[in-house]
Each structure stands twice: as structure tokens, then as C-alpha cells.
Amino acid sequence: MSIKLEHINYIYGEGTAYRKQALKDVSLEIPHGQFVGIIGHTGSGKSTLIQHLNGLIRATDGKFYFNGEDVYAEGYSMRNLRNEVGLVFQYPEHQLFEVDVLTDVCFGPKNQGLPKEECEKRAKEALEAVGFPEKYYGQSPFDLSGGQKRRVAIAGVLAMQPKVLVLDEPTAGLDPKGRDEILDQIAELHRQGDMTVVLVSHSMEDVAKYVERLIVMNHGEMVFDDTPKNVFSHYKELEEMGLAAPQITYIMHALSENGLNVDTTATTVEEARDTILEALKKQKPSLLKKGGRSE
Numbered sequence: 001m002s003i004k005l006e007h008i009n010y011i012y013g014e015g016t017a018y019r020k021q022a023l024k025d026v027s028l029e030i031p032h033g034q035f036v037g038i039i040g041h042t043g044s045g046k047s048t049l050i051q052h053l054n055g056l057i058r059a060t061d062g063k064f065y066f067n068g069e070d071v072y073a074e075g076y077s078m079r080n081l082r083n084e085v086g087l088v089f090q091y092p093e094h095q096l097f098e099v100d101v102l103t104d105v106c107f108g109p110k111n112q113g114l115p116k117e118e119c120e121k122r123a124k125e126a127l128e129a130v131g132f133p134e135k136y137y138g139q140s141p142f143d144l145s146g147g148q149k150r151r152v153a154i155a156g157v158l159a160m161q162p163k164v165l166v167l168d169e170p171t172a173g174l175d176p177k178g179r180d181e182i183l184d185q186i187a188e189l190h191r192q193g194d195m196t197v198v199l200v201s202h203s204m205e206d207v208a209k210y211v212e213r214l215i216v217m218n219h220g221e222m223v224f225d226d227t228p229k230n231v232f233s234h235y236k237e238l239e240e241m242g243l244a245a246p247q248i249t250y251i252m253h254a255l256s257e258n259g260l261n262v263d264t265t266a267t268t269v270e271e272a273r274d275t276i277l278e279a280l281k282k283q284k285p286s287l288l289k290k291g292g293r294s295e
């Protein structure tokens with residue numbers, strides 16, 4: 001289920017005083033199965049971009065091919081596109097509304113016209129995939145904690161078994177533990193499933209840890225599209241856009257500037273630990289011995 005956008009422009013409020021060009025000449029190809037991150041400051045066009053992916057908004061001009069088919073051609077089934085591309089909005093728990101968790105998660109597959117047993121089967125699989133405890137299936141979604149509500153909302157999209165899962169800041173407002181758990185589960189789903197994942201995030205640490213490809217948006221334009229490591233090597237340019245590299249990048253550069261020969265492209269804590277230890281072993285072995293630890 002590949003995605004191909006060609007020269008997409010999107011303008012809000014064309015012909016009014018509020019005209020705003022939110023996307024400028026965006027071209028992008030995502031092969032099936034990739035885990036892609038999108039970052040950018042508020043208002044850079046991230047939400048507008050991802051709403052194109054399931055046809056919620058239609059480009060002012062440009063082309064969109066889903067699995068080789070022209071989405072904007074006459075007769076193309078938008079319903080089909082929405083079944084294949086599941087979009088989890090920011091604060092998706094605001095859209096929970098059914099009397100209990102299981103019924104809520106069944107809503108999507110029911111809408112797809114699936115029989116009741118199949119809906120329940122899919123809903124249970126989806127709830128299990130996001131780590132939601134079975135004993136609360138009968139609970140009102142409104143009585144759950146913030147993290148659990150978020151899980152139910154994500155399960156509601158997963159139950160439709162999309163081939164592409166698009167998440168707009170899925171961890172916004174969660175505490176660090178809830179944030180890590182949800183992202184770990186999404187990464188696990190990506191590993192196990194036959195699914196493309198597009199993750200919009202504000203957190204450089206999160207994208208560095210999880211995604212294989214990172215797209216940076218700035219004022220409606222796609223300014224970087226590369227591996228997270230390569231993108232973060234432009235940390236000075238990112239700063240000019242009001243963004244920053246992961247904190248680790250700054251620590252690595254500071255250590256290097258102070259004479260420790262570390263790999264400055266390390267972006268995760270684990271990579272940083274390895275390269276610091278390696279450099280210490282070579283340059284300052286006595287430091288490691290003094291602390292009584294060799295690792």
C-alpha cells in the first residue's frame with residue numbers, strides 16, 4: 001500500500017481575507033511498511049498533510065496515488081481509502097462516545113459493514129494489541145484514566161485493520177511512562193504487522209528512538225526527508241526553524257568540543273552510552289577504573 005504525493009498544494013480559505021497556504025509543493029513517496037516520523041513547529045502543515053492521506057481533505061492541486069491508483073480520479077472510492085488509512089487524531093479520546101469500551105472499539109468495523117462477531121473479534125484483538133486490560137472491556141470509556149482512554153481510541157482505529165496507521169501526536173498530554181508505553185506498543189505493532197506507520201510528533205527523542213525516516217515541515221514546505229541521524233546532523237538549521245535535535249545530540253557535540261572523541265551522530269541514550277564508553281576506554285581508561293566499573 002504505497003503512498004505517493006506529487007506537488008501537493010493546499011490552501012485554506014481561498015478567495016477570503018483568511019487565505020492561508022498550508023502546504024507548498026509537497027512531493028513524497030512512502031513505500032509499504034515504513035515507519036515514518038513527521039516533525040515541524042506548530043502551524044508548519046503537519047496536520048494538513050496527514051489529513052490528505054485518508055482523503056479528509058483534498059489537495060488544492062497536485063496528485064495523490066494510493067497503491068498506484070489516482071485518488072483524485074473520478075470514481076475513486078474514498079471509502080476504500082478510509083478503510084485502508086486509519087487516522088488517529090490528536091486527543092482522540094474526545095471522540096469516545098459509546099456506553100462501554102468494547103462497543104466503542106466495535107464502532108469502526110461495524111461501520112465497515114462487518115458482522116457482529118467479526119467486529120468483536122477485531123475489537124478484542126485491537127484492545128489486546130494496545131495493552132488494554134480485558135477486565136475493563138465493559139467499563140464506560142469516560143471512567144478510564146487518560147492513558148487508558150488513549151489506548152481505547154487508538155484501538156478503535158486499529159480494529160478497522162488499516163494498512164496505513166497515521167497518528168497525530170499520539171502521546172500529547174500523557175506522562176512519560178504512558179508516553180513510552182504507547183510508543184513501544186505502536187513500534188511493536190509495526191514490527192509484527194504488515195503496516196505502514198506515520199507518526200507526527202513534537203518530540204525529537206521519540207522520533208530518534210522509533211522512526212526509520214524523518215520528514216521535517218517548515219512553513220508548509222518539506223525541508224528534510226532523511227534518516228533521523230542525517231536530519232539531526234543539521235541541528236543548527238533545525239534550531240533556526242524553532243526546532244531542536246534530541247538533547248543527546250547537544251551532549252555529544254559538547255563532549256566532542258571538549259576533546260572526547262565520541263560519535264556525534266549518536267541520537268539515543270543507548271548509542272550515547274556506547275560511544276562515550278568506547279571513547280573513555282581509549283582516551284581515559286583510568287577514569288573507568290577509578291569508578292570501579294568497566295561498563
Ligand code: ADP
Pocket residue numbers: 012013018020021022040041042043044045046047048049
Ligand atoms: P501543524 O499541524 O503543523 O500545527 P496545521 O496543518 O494545523 O499545522 O496548520 C498549517 C497552517 O494552516 C497554519 O498556519 C494554520 O493556522 C492553518 N490552518 C490550519 N487549519 C486551518 C483551518 N481550518 N482554516 C484556516 N487555516 C488553517
